[in-house]
Amino acid sequence: MTTKKATIKDVAREAKVSIASVSRVLNGLGGVTADTQDAVRKAAARLHYVPDSAARSLITGRTHTIGAVLPDLYGEFFSELIRGIDLAARARGLHLLVSSSHDGVEDAAAAVRTMRGRVDGMIILSEFVDGEFLDRNLPSDLPVVLLDSPVDSPRYPSINIDNIAGAQAMVKHLLDVGHDSVAFITGPAGNYDAQEREKGYRAAMSASAPDAPLQIVTGDFTEESGYRAGRELLALAKRPRAVFAANDMTAVGCLYAFKEAGVRVPEDIAIAGFDDILIARYVTPLLSTVSVSIADLGKSALLLLTELMEGKGPQGANTRTLRCDVVVRESCGAHKTNVATKQPPALV
Amino acid sequence: MTTKKATIKDVAREAKVSIASVSRVLNGLGGVTADTQDAVRKAAARLHYVPDSAARSLITGRTHTIGAVLPDLYGEFFSELIRGIDLAARARGLHLLVSSSHDGVEDAAAAVRTMRGRVDGMIILSEFVDGEFLDRNLPSDLPVVLLDSPVDSPRYPSINIDNIAGAQAMVKHLLDVGHDSVAFITGPAGNYDAQEREKGYRAAMSASAPDAPLQIVTGDFTEESGYRAGRELLALAKRPRAVFAANDMTAVGCLYAFKEAGVRVPEDIAIAGFDDILIARYVTPLLSTVSVSIADLGKSALLLLTELMEGKGPQGANTRTLRCDVVVRESCGAHKTNVATKQPPALV
DNA sequence: CGGCGGAACGTAAACGTTTTCATCGAAACT
DNA sequence: AGTTTCGATGAAAACGTTTACGTTCCGCCG
Numbered sequence: 001m002t003t004k005k006a007t008i009k010d011v012a013r014e015a016k017v018s019i020a021s022v023s024r025v026l027n028g029l030g031g032v033t034a035d036t037q038d039a040v041r042k043a044a045a046r047l048h049y050v051p052d053s054a055a056r057s058l059i060t061g062r063t064h065t066i067g068a069v070l071p072d073l074y075g076e077f078f079s080e081l082i083r084g085i086d087l088a089a090r091a092r093g094l095h096l097l098v099s100s101s102h103d104g105v106e107d108a109a110a111a112v113r114t115m116r117g118r119v120d121g122m123i124i125l126s127e128f129v130d131g132e133f134l135d136r137n138l139p140s141d142l143p144v145v146l147l148d149s150p151v152d153s154p155r156y157p158s159i160n161i162d163n164i165a166g167a168q169a170m171v172k173h174l175l176d177v178g179h180d181s182v183a184f185i186t187g188p189a190g191n192y193d194a195q196e197r198e199k200g201y202r203a204a205m206s207a208s209a210p211d212a213p214l215q216i217v218t219g220d221f222t223e224e225s226g227y228r229a230g231r232e233l234l235a236l237a238k239r240p241r242a243v244f245a246a247n248d249m250t251a252v253g254c255l256y257a258f259k260e261a262g263v264r265v266p267e268d269i270a271i272a273g274f275d276d277i278l279i280a281r282y283v284t285p286l287l288s289t290v291s292v293s294i295a296d297l298g299k300s301a302l303l304l305l306t307e308l309m310e311g312k313g314p315q316g317a318n319t320r321t322l323r324c325d326v327v328v329r330e331s332c333g334a335h336k337t338n339v340a341t342k343q344p345p346a347l348v
Numbered sequence: 349m350t351t352k353k354a355t356i357k358d359v360a361r362e363a364k365v366s367i368a369s370v371s372r373v374l375n376g377l378g379g380v381t382a383d384t385q386d387a388v389r390k391a392a393a394r395l396h397y398v399p400d401s402a403a404r405s406l407i408t409g410r411t412h413t414i415g416a417v418l419p420d421l422y423g424e425f426f427s428e429l430i431r432g433i434d435l436a437a438r439a440r441g442l443h444l445l446v447s448s449s450h451d452g453v454e455d456a457a458a459a460v461r462t463m464r465g466r467v468d469g470m471i472i473l474s475e476f477v478d479g480e481f482l483d484r485n486l487p488s489d490l491p492v493v494l495l496d497s498p499v500d501s502p503r504y505p506s507i508n509i510d511n512i513a514g515a516q517a518m519v520k521h522l523l524d525v526g527h528d529s530v531a532f533i534t535g536p537a538g539n540y541d542a543q544e545r546e547k548g549y550r551a552a553m554s555a556s557a558p559d560a561p562l563q564i565v566t567g568d569f570t571e572e573s574g575y576r577a578g579r580e581l582l583a584l585a586k587r588p589r590a591v592f593a594a595n596d597m598t599a600v601g602c603l604y605a606f607k608e609a610g611v612r613v614p615e616d617i618a619i620a621g622f623d624d625i626l627i628a629r630y631v632t633p634l635l636s637t638v639s640v641s642i643a644d645l646g647k648s649a650l651l652l653l654t655e656l657m658e659g660k661g662p663q664g665a666n667t668r669t670l671r672c673d674v675v676v677r678e679s680c681g682a683h684k685t686n687v688a689t690k691q692p693p694a695l696v
Numbered sequence: 697c698g699g700c701g702g703a704a705c706g707t708a709a710a711c712g713t714t715t716t717c718a719t720c721g722a723a724a725c726t
Numbered sequence: 727a728g729t730t731t732c733g734a735t736g737a738a739a740a741c742g743t744t745t746a747c748g749t750t751c752c753g754c755c756g
Binding site for chain 3: 367379381384407
């Protein structure tokens with residue numbers, strides 16, 4: 001329809017006012033007669049005027065865009081995380097610039113740097129970033145919120161999942177149900193979440209079953225590693241009564257190993273995971289796990305970021321923690337109270 | 349570290365040259381002595397200079413950003429789609445601005461409009477858009493690629509999944525295996541994909557089993573609707589030998605309905621779905637389905653978009669179609685000759 | 697030796713806004 | 727009525743780039 005793109009000058013001419021007045025009207029700054037407002041609005045509509053965001057950014061220094069840096073976009077976790085961020089961002093009129101799939105620290109640095117100047121703030125979830133990394137790659141005045149990061153610096157507030165408490169609660173649950181020995185399948189060596197979950201396992205064991213031996217086999221968050229770990233556990237002289245895996249995919253792999261060997265779950269060995277991925281509701285038996293409200297994580301992150309962007313320093317603690325909940329299904333061998341949990345997640 | 353943000357002027361002063369030369373060097377335009385180049389590069393590095401993208405966009409009219417408009421970000425499909433787009437975009441040095449979760453046509457229009465001027469091109473997947481919608485909400489010179497859309501306009505090229513062929517192939521497979529009657533569970537009434545898949549079903553039936561009755565029950569892509577549809581099918585006087593569901597979630601719901609009723613799958617009734625979601629590999633029996641390379645869809649879309657952005661009109665047809673493949677697992681009751689080897693190592 | 701072409705580089709205009717400042721008239725005090 | 731105050735408005739500067747256009751200088755050919 002529009003032949004060329006209309007600028008603020010065109011609108012001013014059309015409305016027979018100055019460009020300053022047009023700007024005032026369109027930004028709702030006040031100090032303009034109702035008549036002028038009307039004239040400007042009409043003219044703008046007539047010309048299909050849309051303010052040029054580049055010019056606006058140039059002079060105001062704000063982009064109304066926030067950046068999300070993630071290690072990947074695939075999988076439930078990131079998918080839902082970014083959805084939570086996007087929803088909260090749109091509610092505030094902010095755009096979302098995403099960047100993912102960083103193979104190494106250099107790749108991540110490049111991603112972060114190219115976002116510089118294009119965003120008003122960033123939400124970063126990456127194993128590669130630490131305080132020094134940020135100091136080096138970002139302007140000191142750019143608000144940043146870290147997700148799921150061990151960094152504890154006053155300059156960079158972070159929001160973490162309460163892995164320790166969640167893991168601890170699940171292991172305690174397994175013990176309470178009557179499983180006197182609980183083994184643990186670890187996650188990748190360097191992974192922060194995995195380390196925290198192991199801490200929770202150790203804490204629960206030493207608190208509730210100080211005499212039971214600690215049985216720990218290594219995994220790496222993949223289903224395959226869970227399968228291997230399952231076979232390893234079966235080969236043990238003294239089999240554990242229950243297994244707590246660092247995440248759900250590992251638990252599922254372990255489950256298949258047991259099934260294959262004819263070991264019944266949960267009658268012979270109980271299994272529990274962490275994350276509450278969708279699959280947990282579709283395997284047989286239904287997988288007990290620890291659930292995290294990932295969308296909430298994204299939303300909280302964006303909220304904190306906007307506070308930062310509005311100049312409010314991080315109020316209160318600079319590290320917030322997100323609660324997680326034990327979800328009892330079938331695989332942990334507890335009484336089958338709530339089977340209704342296999343419903344798909346209709347809405348959030 | 350840096351006290352203030354350095355501008356091109358600062359670099360020019362530091363290197364004792366003009367800003368024009370700085371620009372030339374940094375953009376690799378040539379016409380500059382090796383000496384000057386060196387001086388500029390050194391100065392820029394010393395000051396941690398990063399060009400202001402807003403100023404650059406203002407004068408060049410390019411943002412090096414592409415926008416992705418999706419109905420949602422949740423679920424495997426969108427998750428992987430956006431990942432494919434992001435990967436391809438980064439490979440070309442383009443940024444990705446996402447916008448999702450549009451409840452209605454007005455919401456979508458607002459999203460599309462606010463992106464105007466912030467992006468060099470857009471990839472749109474939305475049931476709300478048609479040619480008229482785009483004409484109304486977008487500048488006529490903005491390159492756009494439509495995904496999975498019935499719009500067939502020379503101005504707006506689109507990339508579609510070959511739903512018809514995929515559905516047709518799957519239904520033919522079910523018939524070939526020996527199931528003489530195949531029922532169909534539909535998707536949401538207005539959904540384009542769902543309609544195409546139904547067409548495929550009808551085509552296969554009339555081609556390979558013209559005498560068999562068409563048994564069609566309605567669903568809406570949700571697991572619950574599949575469950576209801578399953579019960580409906582069981583109540584039928586003449587039960588079908590096989591069921592083809594418009595998507596995997598529906599198929600899974602149907603599967604549960606059968607299981608609950610003591611009907612064996614695939615011995616009593618075979619089931620097949622569409623999409624090849626992750627869950628298809630975890631239900632019992634393993635779900636046969638039609639797989640689509642979603643990441644490829646995203647990648648193709650971005651490729652086409654970049655061609656458009658570089659001025660090349662849509663070469664060849666303005667509608668491209670992406671192939672899909674029948675994945676034979678257990679639920680369709682075929683002989684387990686070709687158990688695809690791309691499965692996770694779990695259940696064998 | 698004079699003019700000429702071209703390479704290297706600088707000056708300044710342009711991009712489309714926001715915002716400060718000045719101007720002007722009218723309303724509101726004394 | 728004179729002065730002040732204030733609200734509405736416009737002119738112009740500023741934001742940080744890219745780029746068209748000059749300028750300078752050098753080597754080269756006639």
